[in-house]
Amino acid sequence: MKLSQLGEEALVARLTHGLPRNEGLLVGPGDDCAVAGRRNAPFWTLLKTDCVIEGIHFTPETGFARVGWKALARNVSDIAAMGGLPEHALVTVAFPGDLAVAKAEALYAGLARCAGEFGISLAGGETARSPGPVFVSVALTGRVERGRCVLRSGGKPGDVLFVTGTLGGSIAGKHLDFMPRVQEARWLTEHFRLHAMMDLSDGLGADLPRLARASGCGFELNGALPLTPGCSHEAGLSDGEDFELLFAASPRQAARIEQSWPFATLPLTRVGLLTANTPPSTLHGFDHFASPPRDA
Template structure:
């Protein structure tokens, strides 16, 4: 069945049938001109928005509708986590060609709603319109964070250590497999494909890090390590040195790189869409971070150090040689 056969009203009724917003927080949800939610005086609301365009951000033939629904929300959750916050309310708008199958959009919403339930997010509104060509997804996610726990990009200081919460380059390796049309028969191929199609959620890590009181800056890794670390450096007025030998590259990513004759370090620093947290903290708090690693199953990995602005952004290779690099990573234009 096509969405053109049932119309907008019936489509919306079907997609929102099993949405149950928290009545203690949501005053009015879907069905009115605007949603109304209660706020707490001691917290800050966080707003983030992402647009995903077919052919640029995703290809329908390389991702299931369920995975796309989940990923569309997950990348916004990552922005809220980067601020130390928790996601709360979701609005979504989709532009769909009239020949889109109802089953496809239902599966897309199921992936998104499954994640809403896991993360206690209220889907409170949105819009559906006809697209002349391709699917466009626009998500607005509202989160909240305690005033004293909010983290930003601009707090890194010279001498701070640079750390991440998980593996780098796996998503880029998965994308390379998809673009080359290679089968996912091996476990290591399936692992990197999942990293790309079902990015990790770092809400727990974010909340623990923001509560620690020792993180000086944080950002999520959406556009690649060099570009996102460059954002921290620019906002903080510092430089950074990272070490190739310290980059957390999974065995699966390494095997894919050997199979496809790719450089795993290049994928780790420039691949993008890892959606791990990149953050800085004073070296004097390293023991505290090791304790936190125990709470987070060892997912905090130190990969470098903040240096002076004049030193710029550098990588130290496996032979100990420093190379100054220009920013790399995804750029829309």
């Protein structure tokens, strides 16, 4: 059987089944980041890797400084989704020999700009030759206070579901220039006890079922999503690469969060509830759960 027949979710499930662990690993594959450390230590270490590939995540015409920003910012978004702060990045790049040196430098300028924005050190890397496309893989460490680490799996029936920002239309440019929600997640975990959180990378329609399933819950969506202007409800669910936060909090905490939300230019929207229903049986996206009307 070929990978294309199996599908990504099934492949990942096969590949990550029964992997070696050690006593320092608190949370393994399946959440936004892995969590490592001693269980009762004041801080835990967060670990994440991600990649961007020419022809898949960007085109040869994309400005390479934006590619560099995106390659690191995707990982920063995952650290944020755990409630943590990013620390050290490792960068692996594979370049074809005929790439212009200026493009490689622009990529690094974008990586450095993102690192500077979030106080990250570019601690090391590897530069290899690619026989094909440009490939950029970034690994990022972070740290989070034990009491502020938020997993996907802590949601409870009745929890209010929030998203930050607007959904859909990322391909028009935001997917390259997005601002990871570190500041917002840090504020949330400083003042509130969130039950579950993740970042929206594949679209709410694919990611919300993942959070619900990890929490052993079902979910309901409200009619109205915070859509990027010009986007349909369906686009808001399925475009992906929003890199916004999705989180679950008790109704009581939810009301307090809304009252004190201090980020005037960033919308915070209730999009639904976790329920006691059977968790969604599939993770393949918005077409597998009851869609509200398109023009809601």
